[in-house]
Amino acid sequence: MTLSVLDLVPVRSDQTTGDGIRASLDLARAADEAGYRRYWVAEHHNMPAVAATNPPVLIAMIAAATARIRVGSGGVMLPNHAPLVVAEQFALLEAAYPGRIDLGIGRAPGTDPVTRWVLRNGATSTEEDPVARFPEYVEDVRALMAPEGAGLAVRGDTFELRATPRASGVPTIWLLGSSDYSARLAARMGLPYVFAHHFAGQGTAEALELYRDSFQPSAELDRPRTFLTVNAAVAETAEEAERLALPQLHAMVALRTGGTLRPQLLVEEAEAAQLPPAHAAMLDSMRGRWVVGEPESAAKQIRVLAERYGVDEVMVHPVAGAVVGTAADSSPARERTLRLLAEAVDG
Template sequence: MTPALSVLDLVPVRTDQTTADAVAASRSLAKVADELGYTRYWVAEHHNMPAVAATNPPVLIATLAAATERIRVGSGGVMLPNHEPLVIAEQFALLEAAFPGRIDLGIGRAPGTDMLTRYVLRGGATAAADEAVAKFPQYVEDVATLMHPDGVEMAVGGRREPLRATPRAASVPTIWLLGSSDYSARLAAARGLPYVFAHHFAGQGTAEALDLYRSTFQPSEANPEPRTFLTVNAAVAETAEEARRLALPQAQAMVALRTGGRLAAQLLVEDAEEVELPPQHQHLAETMLQRWVVDEPGAARERIEKLAAEYGVDEVMVHPVAGAHVATPSGSSPAREATLRLLTA
């Protein structure tokens, strides 16, 4: 069975791009996904990284939802310990009011940033940041409750006062828990929430996490059955050789991330081909490329179908990692768009 397809976008920034260029390229990519019938389009939260412009999911979601017509737009994800629950509840409740039935709130527990940014986001209080991680289950509950049309009532000064994210909510975003370990799998199962394991990033432990989630799932009113999908990195081109060339800049960036190097702006394909990695780093790059979907269209589609069957999912979220050649217009990402088009051709 052919799985439904969705898109994960970290809003990559190339060496030839400004932040404005990167956002323009992602806006164009979202339009392509919308036109092709992709199910959802999620953006990440990362801070203080020259290679990534996805620093503020709610702002990006508003931009992308306004530029599209039917596709669901959401976060993959909001790193909840970085924020107060009421702020996230208000942001996503307002997005849902503006684009009813089209908003997903994917929530993660990791900071998604370096220690300095985490320190600043929490007002310079390291203890507060650590406490926010410890309180993650309660924060998830707080966000869900505050977005509900009934909201909550709190005792203040001897009186009970109502508190809700929006004054008259008619619908609420779908909450998903995200993770790369079994922590969020257990929490999502216990709360009866949809869950996504970061297969595109972790690459290992996916089957175990999904099995744990499914086997311990407690039905909820909104979700009587476990609900999940698979995330994969993909670069698709007319030939497997070209697909591999296009994936090279992302592979080198991930090697830098995994080995403590500097995550600089993403290289253009021709510049990446000039880089000589040490043998151990080259082996790491090859291992990652083998886990990704990097191929010509027919083989790529077959690989995605096999992955969906292997993990028992009916939806696959593609993270298009195809880079750009020299002289590519700076406000576009034609190889990422081609990956989406070729997977549905």
């Protein structure tokens, strides 16, 4: 069993953005030391509890702070960006950290409608909307990052475009999704694929089966390649793990119900919060899909999930919160989740 990490760079009620980033750098070092395979950062915008707004910038910091772990995006929301810009960013990262960079690409906006409109320069029509051109944009990034680059027809001539002058390697491209759209596209393009199980919670088996059944080999990949993502909080006791999971559970309930989004609560703040009965039921339902518990139980849950979905790698989103008095620039419960889980899985 191989473990990896997904990080949204959370910002708690007792933290600044800088505190959250420093805590995530320590978390990446802990993952590197514990033997995790890869460390991916998300892209979300205009969210009070998430500092992962710019994956390439974060990837550069994390790769510099670690020694061997693969670092990547989970993912870059491609409709928010020009394909050439994404290709240039990740070609440079691959040149600086050869063999360690993953480019995970998503189609969702990763934000609210107003921020999405700003990110896309006010595009409103179908012709202008980058979402409608997502497959084309993926192919553009793929071509531009190749050492030979791409050719653009201009007034009867071919204009050569390369993401970087002399590439000696190319980041691994993954397609991400929470519906069957990206599963079909990844299979058709012959790319690795990841279903956002940690976020969607449902439809995982169907999406992975669709991907595997319709996969077409490519120059990059001769057989389907995928893994599973899951939210996890691990502590020395099951009771403590349940407490530590509460802040993220409350944040997800607010997101799903249109509630007020705010910096992530401390554990004591989440324990004191009162939820309407319907929201409490939603919290319990989400909790049932997460890996929460003491190390041996959590490791068993990971193995069961991996067997159920036929994967040999699981990407853990460590959601353990912080208690009052925790140093602002640290997230010890998240680090402990990674260390305890790695030790139990290896054991």
